[in-house]
Amino acid sequence: MELVSNPIQAMQDTFTKPNRVFATIAKTHNWSWLPFLLVSFVSTLPIYYYFNFIDFDWYRNMVIETSAGDLSPAELDMMRQAMQQTQILWVSVIGVVFSSIISNAVLAVYLNYATKSDEECVQGFTDWYGFTWWVSMPTVVISLITMAIVLLASDNQLSPAALGPTSLAFILGIEMDSAWFSLTQAIRLESIWVMYLIAVGLSQWTQLPNNRTYLIACAPFVLIWGIWAAILLVS
Template sequence: MTLSKNPFVAVLDLLRSPIDCFAAIYERPKWAFIPYLIIILSPFFMWFSYFDNVDMVWLQQTLLAQLSNNGQLIEQDWLTKDVLIAGEIFSDIFGRTVCIFVLALWLNLSTKGNRYKHSYGKWLAASCFIMLPTFVGDIASLTNIIFNTNNIMPNAADLNSLNGLLKLPLNHPWTAFTTTVPLLAPWYIALTYTAVAAWTDFDRAKAIIVAILPWLLTLIIWPVMILVA
């Protein structure tokens, strides 16, 4: 095993040799600042590109139709280009940040029983790298936006979520669920497993459970809440 030499090599190693990446950031958790910057800056490129390519008149009319059918009162002033861009970027930055902090909390609590004790800060660093594939999803979304000749809704343009494939309208009862479910969840689970296996004395079965359980709970609890509602 060869530890990553710097934070930029660590980002590359996450793709080609995750074990080397996690071994390095265990020693240098401050490196996590680089992947976090990538995660929160990439939505700017994606959404500016989207709103530069989409027909704004079509988008405004479609949003008004779908959200009005959904029982929501929408002011025309809320559907300007600047407001919509700001909303999408803020949503991505906030959502990704919360996901990183919650994942770190889960890893910190779920690994308390292992012999090696790690601080919340170290798991926070690991979580920043675990969520880095979001950037790959942004690149795929950007490519989809640039080469797609048809108008598509924002929640259908974002290939980070399941709705990027299903393309359900905003007034569909399952849109909130499909928009929340990350399409790259298997990749996140694999990276989480690698981090847990590298940093703890858990056996393979226990490491897999720790890695998969938070995503599994999301897939179970969220649909139940929709059905009950």
Template sequence: MMSSNAISVIGKLFFEPKAAFESLKENSKPWLPLALIMVSTLALFYWYYATVDFSWLIDHTLSAKPDMKAEEREMVTKMLTKDRMMITTLVGALIGMPVVFALYGLYFMLASKVMGSAISYGKWFGFAVWVSVPTLIGAPLMALQIATGHGQVSLEGLNMLSLNFLIANLPADHAWAGLMNNLSLTTFWTMFLTFVGFRVWTGRSVASCALATALPYVVIYGVWVAKLMFFK
């Protein structure tokens, strides 16, 4: 019963986000979307490293650092083994995703308290997971890239929804490539869901909820842009 309700809420997030958050305010248990996000991520990265042309991947990775000296390139090549990169990526995802959700949950709780709302941290942790559901849209697209890439798809090339893939098409050694690869359609979708959910849960004004939603993104990407512009 719980899983069927969770599946129903996942559907509503795409078509009726306000109704979805109204139901989540009473029961925000995030275990199904959390499992779907983590399992799909781990499975896709395992498949990626199991099938990628690793020599090509190393050459592509090092192409982003054309000024690297020959001895440094040799040392990095020896360090970056397929097994080591796979384990690092999988462990990073396994630990990193819950940590990110936990930090966002803490931020949402503190922001809501400032706005006079007394919703518990546990519910805000669930909220952080639920607003990330759009990332699941990228999973089948990543699978398509892996299946059709003949082993020569870069890690950044897996995300077909990134602004770099869709619009900018910057090479790996371009200073702005990392930012453009990080920003994707799901980033903006998550921001929209966060705004809708925050307003439903707190009942505060449009301006207050928009500010609370945008602040983490403004700080994170603002610092990134400032670094690119002034600290090259």
């Protein structure tokens, strides 16, 4: 198989020729910094533009109404004063980067453990952690689509669900006051793409059979969503 000659080309080929990308990065070092930086930067853009575009008073009131519960009027006022546009913007921007760093670390631990049965697999945690940023590349495409939605929006009372245009929350019109909002916002169409890339990468990095690679790729997503849904159903 022809290998990729440079990391820029590898990022492009992740979308069209992922097999040769993962075959290449199995033999290279320090390429994963580029998808990490690209994914981290591009994923913050829709959030930055969103909080600079929306009617923040409307947003603040909506968040308070959906999450305040039985707080007293005085507590509501304190909550309202504490929610400042600049603060929320940067907390959200930093939060999306750190959540990606942490979730990818967890995924790397899982992949490192799940591939132990393959005696020929020599990759360790740091290798798998770099791997997770390559399988996160669909985030770049979705973030650009999201940014376009925000930039083209004519109403500055734009639902936060618009930040996940491929999520079930956005597709089904589920609002923030629904108990199912967080779960449906987490279930996104690009997750199928990510699962596919994980399976492709596993097929290049291990000698595991195809059915096993797809099982490993899909299991964490299905398990987390299933447990989350079960908790909502019984609560």
